[in-house]
Amino acid sequence: xxxxxxxxxxxxxxxxxxxxxxxxxxxxxxxxxxxxxxxxxxxxxxxxxxxxxxxxxxxxxxxxxxxxxxxxxxxxxxxxxxxxxxxxxxxxxxxxxxxxxxxxxxxxxxxxxxxxxxxxxxxxxxxxxxxxxxxxxxxxxxxxxxxxxxxxxxxxxxxxxxxxxxxxxxxxxxxxxxxxxxxxxxxxxxxxxxxxxxxxxxxxxxxxxxxxxxxxxxxxxxxxxxxxxxxxxxxxxxxxxxxxxxxxxxxxxxxxxxxxxxxxxxxxxxxxxxxxxxxxxxxxxxxxxxxxxxxxxxxxxxxxxxxxxxxxxxxx
Numbered sequence: 001x002x003x004x005x006x007x008x009x010x011x012x013x014x015x016x017x018x019x020x021x022x023x024x025x026x027x028x029x030x031x032x033x034x035x036x037x038x039x040x041x042x043x044x045x046x047x048x049x050x051x052x053x054x055x056x057x058x059x060x061x062x063x064x065x066x067x068x069x070x071x072x073x074x075x076x077x078x079x080x081x082x083x084x085x086x087x088x089x090x091x092x093x094x095x096x097x098x099x100x101x102x103x104x105x106x107x108x109x110x111x112x113x114x115x116x117x118x119x120x121x122x123x124x125x126x127x128x129x130x131x132x133x134x135x136x137x138x139x140x141x142x143x144x145x146x147x148x149x150x151x152x153x154x155x156x157x158x159x160x161x162x163x164x165x166x167x168x169x170x171x172x173x174x175x176x177x178x179x180x181x182x183x184x185x186x187x188x189x190x191x192x193x194x195x196x197x198x199x200x201x202x203x204x205x206x207x208x209x210x211x212x213x214x215x216x217x218x219x220x221x222x223x224x225x226x227x228x229x230x231x232x233x234x235x236x237x238x239x240x241x242x243x244x245x246x247x248x249x250x251x252x253x254x255x256x257x258x259x260x261x262x263x264x265x266x267x268x269x270x271x272x273x274x275x276x277x278x279x280x281x282x283x284x285x286x287x288x289x290x291x292x293x294x295x296x297x298x299x300x301x302x303x304x305x306x307x308x309x310x311x312x313x314x315x316x
Contacts, residue, residue, distance in 0.1 A: 009097050010036045011316060012307055013109035014081075015088050016249070018045025019293045020283025021115035022072035023300030024307075025081040028113075031308045034080035035113070038102050040249075041087045044069030045117045046284075047293055049132045050142060056293050068293070088116075093256045093276050110316045111278045113303045114257075114265065116249040118284040118291070122242055123155065127211045131240075135219025136211070138242045140164040141292065144171045152239035153178050153222060155208060159186040161243035162194045168241065169199040176235060178203045180227050203235060211240065248285050257281070264288045272303040280307055 012035040014025050021037060028035045042048060050065030059068075077083055084102075091112070092099040100107040120138035122128050128136060137143040140154075144167060152172045154165040157179035165175045177194065182204045184191040194200050206224040209232060214220040222235045248264045250257070258266040258275040265274060265281040272280040282299035284291050 007106050007108045010107065010109040011311055012036075012111040012113065013038070013098075013100055013107060014113045014115060015091075015100070016040050016045070016115035016117060016283070016285070017043050017073070017083075018047060018069065018115065018117050018283060019072060019297040020117070020285075020300035020303075021045075021113070022069070022076045023297040024113045024115055024282060024304040025076040025083070026072075026079060027301050027304030028308060029076060029079035029081045031304070033308055033311065034082060036107065036109070037076070037081050037083040038086050038088050038100075039083060040116060042117075043085060044073070045296075046120070046139075050139075052133075052146070053142075053293065054145065055142070072297075088252055090252055090254065091256070093253075093279060096278075098278070110314075111307050111311055112280070113300075113307055114250075114253075114274075114279065114281045114285060115283045115296075115300060115303070116252075116285045117296075118246040118248040118264075118288075120242065120246050121244045123208055123244075125208065125211060127213075131211055131213065131219050134213070134217055135237075135239050136242070137239070138246075139291065140167050140241050140243075143239075143241075144168045147172050147239040149173050150238045151176070151236065152241065153203075153235060153237045154241045154243050155179075156243035156245075157181060157183075157185045158243075158245070159190050160245060162186045162190040164241055164243045165194055165200055166190075166197060169197060172199065172239070174199055174201060176201045176203055176237065178206050178208060178222070178224065178235070180207050181205065203233070205230075206233070208240075246284070246288070246291070248288075250285055260288075262288060271306055272299055273306060278310065 047065040054062040086102040210223040280303035282303040283296035
């Protein structure tokens with residue numbers, strides 16, 4: 001696009017993909033508002049690093065995460081959504097229509113749906129990618145079911161880690177919480193529940209140095225480093241859940257929308273509207289509670305319906 005070319009004005013642009021973005025695109029398209037969808041750096045979102053998905057309605061035998069996202073994408077495309085594999089680097093919400101910059105190109109839109117999700121904080125170990133879906137997870141609700149009767153670990157010491165550990169006792173024979181300090185950071189009530197639970201043990205003053213797999217390629221054990229200078233230790237586990245928080249993918253907004261203390265976009269009560277009229281947020285970028293594919297899809301539907309009504313009310 002040359003510098004003198006005026007960009008086309010889209011009625012709606014969806015920033016992000018995954019269950020929220022693709023569902024928003026589907027509903028907008030079926031309302032005869034086919035949006036431009038920027039998939040981002042990880043098309044399909046976190047489901048693309050999930051293996052078996054057994055808790056999404058309509059798939060009684062389960063479905064692979066990447067296949068599920070492909071189906072979302074194809075369904076949105078079937079009804080006219082224009083889906084491109086570009087990443088949005090910035091937006092300008094101070095102008096009308098809104099200006100969106102993706103891979104150095106300018107785009108204009110009357111309405112924006114933000115569905116950029118969040119990214120789990122990982123430990124940064126080189127072997128983490130190797131064990132995604134093979135014993136390593138960042139979502140107990142998603143994957144706990146696969147570890148029935150097994151011994152597993154949860155890394156972290158805050159409320160998220162303790163909630164995950166307690167939830168996982170519904171399936172695992174034993175859950176070891178690996179924490180770098182000698183006391184928990186979580187609330188007293190959550191700490192008391194975890195400390196008193198018969199299935200939960202603690203590896204205090206420990207960090208994960210290395211993950212080791214067996215001959216089958218699945219996670220077999222963790223090598224732990226003693227933060228007090230003691231010798232390394234080994235923890236035999238078949239599953240490891242990283243619970244040190246998530247990072248909402250909202251940096252490209254440069255503070256133009258209200259966020260909470262953790263950086264999640266704030267939406268108005270009972271709707272997905274943000275603090276700027278004509279902008280909606282759905283999925284994990286505004287949901288730090290549930291973070292499920294089904295809830296993300298539901299909020300994507302909400303955003304699309306609200307966006308459709310707003311465009312109609314404003315003659316757009």
